[in-house]
Amino acid sequence: MADSNTFFQERYAVLLTKHGKEQVIKPTLEKAVGIHVIVETGFDTDRFGTFTREIERPGSQLDTARLKARKGMELTGLDIGLASEGSFGPHPVMPWVPWNVEIVLLVDQKENAEICGEYASFNTNYAHAIVSNFQEAENFARKVGFPEHCLVLRPDNERHQSIVKDINDWEHLKEAVAWGIARSAVGKVCLETDMRAHANPTRMGNIQKAAENLVQKIKKQCPWCGTPGFSVTDRKKGLPCEWCGRPTEEIRAVVYTCARCGFSQEEIKDPDERAPAGRCQYCNP
Ligand SMILES: [Zn+2]
Ligand SMILES: [Zn+2]
Structure with a gap:
């Protein structure tokens, strides 16, 4: 089984950006994963949408990141594409606060793998x-x-x-x-x-966090086939109550799934953890 820390070692990835995103993405990935990041600035990424709405985004945040990653590979002939895409808007549950979701996507054409780092935050000046x-x-x-x-x-x-x-x-x-x-x-x-990365240091910091999340995901490899990016796909409720031991609505375990071979594994966060009785429908109905 390949070590996830060497999976991308000495391979080349292209990052398409004209807004300076390489400042945070390149050093984070090169240092932690050993990949070489080539920056391609010769393409106008605004064609995939602008925050100032002159050009609408062609699809969802993830779809747009995939388009950018593929475009980078097409332009350079490399088989790994990196792309970052952000979204800003009202928080889905608390619409009075602005909400920023950043993703940094890695598409590995050769190994048929896709790994997506994410970071969502209230920390934005979007206004x-x-x-x-x-x-x-x-x-x-x-x-x-x-x-x-x-x-x-x-x-x-x-x-x-x-x-x-x-x-x-x-x-x-x-x-x-x-x-x-x-x-x-x-x-x-x-x-x-201005929400463009080079014009907005707060956003640049959030992109850095998404790149760090991508590194964490790369380091978590599938125990079956060894592909990096063994990621959380589901959360299971049922954490036992601290008083009566009955299952509650609190999260008991997370499920990891390999996007490549489909292998899936449940991981109990901490077997000794109990839910507060206040969350139990028997002890606190
Ligand atoms: Zn696998
Ligand atoms: Zn209880």
């Missing part, structure tokens, strides 16, 4: 505001970590066709606000946080 003067613009900018984090501006509202990107200092912001207000039918501009 927008409609303002009518520089003072209001400044208040918003300070709240979202400007100028370390860049801003994007449109006259009127978030649907206007004209757009100013790469606003990264106060002077530039002042000019952009004046320009936008002069062009606006209602004397207002829409400011939004």
